[in-house]
Amino acid sequence: MTIVSVDSLVKRYGELVALDHFSMAIEGGEIFGLLGPNGSGKTTAINCILGLLPYDKGTITLFGEPMTPTSYDLKARIGIVPQNVAVFEELSVRENIDYFCSLYVTDKSRRRELVDEAIDFVGLSGYEKFRPKKLSGGLLRRLNIACGIAHKPTLIFMDEPTVAVDPQTRNHILEGIVRLNHEGATIIYTSHYMEEVEEICSRIMIMDHGRSLAQGTNTELKAMIGMGERLRIEVANADDELIANVRSLPSVISATIDQGFLCVDCKTGAHNLVDVLELLQCRGVSFGRIYAEPPTLNDVFLEITGTELRDER
Amino acid sequence: MSVFKTACRVLFRHPVYLIIYVLYLGLMGIFVTANIETDEVGSTAFSAEPVTIAIVNRDDNAFTDGLVNALQERADVANDVADDRQQLQDIIAKGAADCLVIIPNGFGASFVEAARAGDAPPEIETAVATDTVDGLRAESLVNTALTCAALELRLDPDASVEEAAAAARASMERTVKAHYTARAEEASPLPPNYLTYCGWIVYPIICAFGVVIVMMLRDFNSGDVRRRNLTAPLSSLRLSLSLAAACAVLFGIVFLWLFGLGVVARAGSLVGVDAWRIALCGVALLTFCLFGLAFGFLLSQCGIGELMANALANIIGLMLSFLGGAWIDITLMAPGLKTIAMFTPVYWYEEALQTFATAPDATASALAPACGALGVVLLFALVIFVAALLVGRIRLSQSKLPAYQAG
Structure with missing residues (x-):
């Protein structure tokens, strides 16, 4: 069943077109990764989907029903984990979770169970009475997640939930997200950490300038770009002539020398490594360690969205 | 835990401001006006202090x-x-x-x-x-x-x-004989120490509302908490009303404490004073508290922090108190300052108090000037409230954050 359906959404801020006929469809049970550089329109798209921002054109349906600011039945099934930690400084961990849960669940005893479960889920047991300012960055992130999922939503929007946390906390959070998904929640996940998206998302969309540029599974996205693999070969003596020779090979996209390693980006093909090694042998260049890596999501992202810096005028 | 309960909880997690601005400054008002002498009404006897x-x-x-x-x-x-x-x-x-x-x-x-x-x-x-x-x-x-x-x-x-x-x-x-006739309409049946107290508490009212409302609404107004609240199945109207109800709790605390303290502490001086005069002073105070509430709401919509809220509330509170004649008799001020004072709500609040103190009776004609003055105070409150809404809208449009929408 399609849980989220967005069709030809247009949103303008004056002259700026934030969303330009943006379309998206998310099936139930997915962890859907939404990728895009800063200012690409991710947050605007999510705010429109949540009914927080009016839009100029297009349609949005959640669970098969049109989403409006007063669609309270639909809102009751949604959870949101914003990028910034959104809690009350004056309330304890338990009070914060209880407050946000109370916006969805009015029954006190049921809420108490849900709050307990949320505290266990994110691993905040023992910190219930702590105020946010007493918590570390990682614990704050966990509290932020607990506030968004305590009411057991079936559709969860997570906006960069792992920003500025240590690797252990990141692992804990990612495992939690996968667990939520296994329990039946559909998750829309935005992040700048490509390896995270690669690891947990079943489908990924890359957007820029308010438009969807590509979407599919991790493998499908990688297949969309021309790059086949990246070779890293430790070489003893490489000169400009050798680099030029490598670049002239038909399957090579680019070749550079980086800290004693010859780095070669190759097109999709069966004999890339063999071709390069044969060339090195012919030129009498001795080589040591050899690494061959498939393209990463980061390569896909950079190829699709470009390498120019964002957040600049 | 409802929005109202949460807002109240946030309010009471800042007890120091309630203690300083409401409790302590209210008591200060009682102490500093304690030695203002209460003349007997109609007394014409004068005697020189011996040297x-x-x-x-x-x-x-x-x-x-x-x-x-x-x-x-x-x-x-x-x-x-x-x-x-x-x-x-x-x-x-x-x-x-x-x-x-x-x-x-x-x-x-x-x-x-x-x-x-x-x-x-x-x-x-x-x-x-x-x-x-x-x-x-x-x-x-x-x-x-x-x-x-x-x-x-x-x-x-x-x-x-x-x-x-x-x-x-x-x-x-041989002494100089002075003859004078006391004009009945200028005689104030309200004791001066009570009237001065009513003027003094303008400052704690402005400070209390200015700081405490900022602290109470700070997190509710922060971008992502607002986003979370609006994503929930709760109408913006209900959310706003819940926050307004929490503000009403603060309003009640400030008003009841300051009014009650004045009446109780000055009970001795108020014996024999018409009850309607005291009640109308309460109405004037209630009206001025509405201005304080609007002022606090404006500061909260400006998105300022704790330190700035304290600074602004104190500076504006001092300025308004002095200009409006709450602490210094306005007749002692330069004519230019008097003109400026008329553009402050404290001036009109003081005018209303003076009318309630000197009105010969509780008839509509006698109290009409005070009603007009309190109307001006209410207008000030309304203008500040509208300005606060405007500031909030502008800030939201600049930050591209969702606004609390009706419905």
């Missing part, structure tokens, strides 16, 4: 004896003062007397002789306390006695010293 004169008489003369006697009739005279340099300095320095008079040897004879001849009489040596006006009053009394004696001796050079002294004392008996 103390210390006299060192080094002259054994009938004239100087007569002078001392004349002063004793009008002041507390200490004439057993030791003629010692150190002790004479201490008399004024330690406040034992308002004026020290030293009559030098031969002064009486020289004075009489000069007065009879029409020459300038010799001057007497005096030292006065400068910290109060009593020293000058005492010195004036001494000079008056000498002037009267000199005049009598000049008018009747053949009179004996005793006769001249008696005539001088008779001259000093």
